[in-house]
Amino acid sequence: MSNIIDDIKREFSKSENSLVKIILINTAVFLVLLISKIIFTLSQSSGIYAWIMNNLQLPASTTEFLYRPWTLITYFFTHDDIFHILFNMLFLYWFGRLIDEYLGAKRVVALYLLGGIFGGVIYMVIYNILPYFQPHLEQSRMLGASAAAFAVAVGASTLLPNYTFNLIFLGPIRIKFIALFYIILSLAQTVGPNAGGNLAHLGGAFVGYFFIKLLQNGTDMGKPIYALVNLWSGLFRKKPSMQVTYREKQVYRSTSVYTSTASSATIETPDQTEIDSILDKISKSGYESLTKEEKQKLFKASQQK
CATH class of the missing domain: 1.20.1540.10 (Rhomboid-like)
Structure with a gap:
């Protein structure tokens, strides 16, 4: 259990x-x-x-x-x-x-x-x-x-x-x-x-x-x-811990930074060569063979049409 x-x-x-x-x-x-x-x-x-x-x-x-x-x-x-x-x-x-x-x-x-x-x-x-x-x-x-x-x-x-x-x-x-x-x-x-x-x-x-x-x-x-x-997630997210470092009587405070995987919004628009390469891969192996990044690039390219 x-x-x-x-x-x-x-x-x-x-x-x-x-x-x-x-x-x-x-x-x-x-x-x-x-x-x-x-x-x-x-x-x-x-x-x-x-x-x-x-x-x-x-x-x-x-x-x-x-x-x-x-x-x-x-x-x-x-x-x-x-x-x-x-x-x-x-x-x-x-x-x-x-x-x-x-x-x-x-x-x-x-x-x-x-x-x-x-x-x-x-x-x-x-x-x-x-x-x-x-x-x-x-x-x-x-x-x-x-x-x-x-x-x-x-x-x-x-x-x-x-x-x-x-x-x-x-x-x-x-x-x-x-x-x-x-x-x-x-x-x-x-x-x-x-x-x-x-x-x-x-x-x-x-x-x-x-x-x-x-x-x-x-x-x-x-x-x-x-x-x-x-907003909802922020209510339950732990606040980053504060670290204090003492050096030559000066105090430096730094907070930890949260990183996340890139979403489709951060994917750069592919050029024609990349698009052709992705389409060739689809024709040979099907949609299932694409990586998540390739799929998002293909969708990004469709928005530019």
């Missing part, structure tokens, strides 16, 4: 490990809720578990939402079914690693959070303005990371539409077709029993597409998210 805890701490200590951190947070919340559900059910206090879930799920009613505004964030870290979280986390990992490799860890976080938030907003807006959903307004609740995962998936498909996944029984399939299939599926189910969740999927897909398109044109939608994450 201690080894597992140590492994988790080690993963959270890594600065460029945002995708794994998101998956670990979702898994931890699920396990805590699962244990709570078992305990409260066996003790015949299931009402307490219902109250907890009610404060984590996103309500469709704007009136109810005003009393629990935090649910716009908590809902996409909350799952109560093993297959729901398993599918969402696998979906997130498969596509999220591409965003991580090509654009850096911070953009995985931005896509996940923006997709979840916008998906939740779309869900509430449509339930409150379309007469079809009015009879279900007060009873409707939403939970799960599907909208956030959709944003990451569609973002990756927009960035690398011809990248292929090898699927069991189907073989290699371009990820743009995988994303398109799930978008059509969600669209078809917007009038089904899980209409709210599928509306949120479409909201997340919208964010994923426009996030990448704007980024390729030089506009980064994630800047407010980066600022908030840095």
Whole structure:
């Protein structure tokens, strides 16, 4: 047990490990809720578990939402079914690693959070303005990371539409077709029993597409998210130690400096020779053969077009 805890701490200590951190947070919340559900059910206090879930799920009613505004964030870290979280986390990992490799860890976080938030907003807006959903307004609740995962998936498909996944029984399939299939599926189910969740999927897909398109044109939608994450991280970051050196009755004070690996923003724009070399490598060995720096250079070059 201690080894597992140590492994988790080690993963959270890594600065460029945002995708794994998101998956670990979702898994931890699920396990805590699962244990709570078992305990409260066996003790015949299931009402307490219902109250907890009610404060984590996103309500469709704007009136109810005003009393629990935090649910716009908590809902996409909350799952109560093993297959729901398993599918969402696998979906997130498969596509999220591409965003991580090509654009850096911070953009995985931005896509996940923006997709979840916008998906939740779309869900509430449509339930409150379309007469079809009015009879279900007060009873409707939403939970799960599907909208956030959709944003990451569609973002990756927009960035690398011809990248292929090898699927069991189907073989290699371009990820743009995988994303398109799930978008059509969600669209078809917007009038089904899980209409709210599928509306949120479409909201997340919208964010994923426009996030990448704007980024390729030089506009980064994630800047407010980066600022908030840095502020939040700064609250828990240890202050650098101060060292005092005495020399000839003079005092010199120096503070330790934190360094981090370069993000895609620090990658220099490659020249045509480098681009040709990278493209040749892709034609011979595929996208998977590129290093992270080469992938980021390729994306940097695409922004200059």
